[in-house]
Amino acid sequence: MKKIIFALFCLFVLSSCKEKVAFAETSSNQKKAGETVQSANPEVEKLRRVFAKMTERCKTAIPNGDPEEFLADLHKVLAEEKSAHRNDDLDLLYLIDKKHNIGSDYVPRDLKPVKNNDFWNASRNDLSLRPESYAALEELSRAALRDGIKLMVSSTYRSYKYQEGLFNRYVKQDGLAEAERYSARPGTSQHQLGTAVDFGSITEDWGDTKMGKWVYNHASDYGWSLSFPRDYEDVTGYMWECWHFRYIGKEACRFQKKWFSDVQQFMLEFVAAWKQID
Numbered sequence: 206m207k208k209i210i211f212a213l214f215c216l217f218v219l220s221s222c223k224e225k226v227a228f229a230e231t232s233s234n235q236k237k238a239g240e241t242v243q244s245a246n247p248e249v250e251k252l253r254r255v256f257a258k259m260t261e262r263c264k265t266a267i268p269n270g271d272p273e274e275f276l277a278d279l280h281k282v283l284a285e286e287k288s289a290h291r292n293d294d295l296d297l298l299y300l301i302d303k304k305h306n307i308g309s310d311y312v313p314r315d316l317k318p319v320k321n322n323d324f325w326n327a328s329r330n331d332l333s334l335r336p337e338s339y340a341a342l343e344e345l346s347r348a349a350l351r352d353g354i355k356l357m358v359s360s361t362y363r364s365y366k367y368q369e370g371l372f373n374r375y376v377k378q379d380g381l382a383e384a385e386r387y388s389a390r391p392g393t394s395q396h397q398l399g400t401a402v403d404f405g406s407i408t409e410d411w412g413d414t415k416m417g418k419w420v421y422n423h424a425s426d427y428g429w430s431l432s433f434p435r436d437y438e439d440v441t442g443y444m445w446e447c448w449h450f451r452y453i454g455k456e457a458c459r460f461q462k463k464w465f466s467d468v469q470q471f472m473l474e475f476v477a478a479w480k481q482i483d
Contacts, residue, residue, distance in 0.1 A: 248276050255478045262440060263474065266466035278460050285456040289337045298453060299398060300477040303442040306392040309365040313399030319361050324350065328359040335399035338452040342402060345427040354419050360403035363396035386444045395432060401451045412447030424450050425458035430469045441470045
């Protein structure tokens with residue numbers, strides 16, 4: 206075969222109905238072929254084990270493909286993250302969500318103020334971002350300006366205490382169940398990482414504006430990823446937020462789009478599991 210099917214070690218496609226079947230259910234001949242690939246590259250076996258830990262919806266989102274190509278793309282992501290890594294702060298792709306949190310004492314290192322300037326407008330005077338996110342925001346904003354759009358930055362880093370007050374206010378306003386659909390509990394917000402930005406009006410209609418459409422179409426070219434896409438509330442834990450983008454790096458954005466149906470949560474969960482397995 207010209208192309209080793211990614212499903213060789215986890216799933217394969219039945220050509221007649223295109224239904225994915227679990228790796229454990231493949232024939233002995235197919236398993237032998239998989240073992241041959243694994244012996245050539247031990248990481249393929251690791252990839253199979255990591256893939257097995259993913260949710261069924263995540264597995265379904267990953268297309269068939271060459272595991273060697275997948276691994277090559279993964280290592281580009283990890284290399285980019287390493288180049289931006291500093292020993293005194295969290296990894297750029299740190300997994301934070303409703304199941305993975307950080308402490309009340311965490312504050313990103315060397316936060317840079319995000320104020321009104323020639324590149325963007327800021328909604329408040331107390332906004333800030335991690336240095337690598339700030340640089341990426343400037344790059345994104347320069348590109349938007351070339352197309353006649355000046356971005357509005359409405360929310361960036363939030364401390365644990367700030368998020369706690371915000372969440373509690375929403376709970377009083379709408380009740381716990383509804384508040385948890387659109388607001389993070391303290392310690393579980395991407396904003397505390399200092400790598401997330403809310404753009405524009407922070408309302409659903411912003412996605413239909415000229416600015417919203419431009420950001421949606423171009424953000425990934427500059428390393429910014431939409432965190433909470435439409436129809437994935439059961440995956441991310443949050444309703445669709447067209448305005449919320451997290452800086453993850455250009456390679457990670459390409460990796461996410463190519464292999465994870467462009468769903469950030471799937472990609473971050475995979476990377477976290479990869480790092481945990483020896």
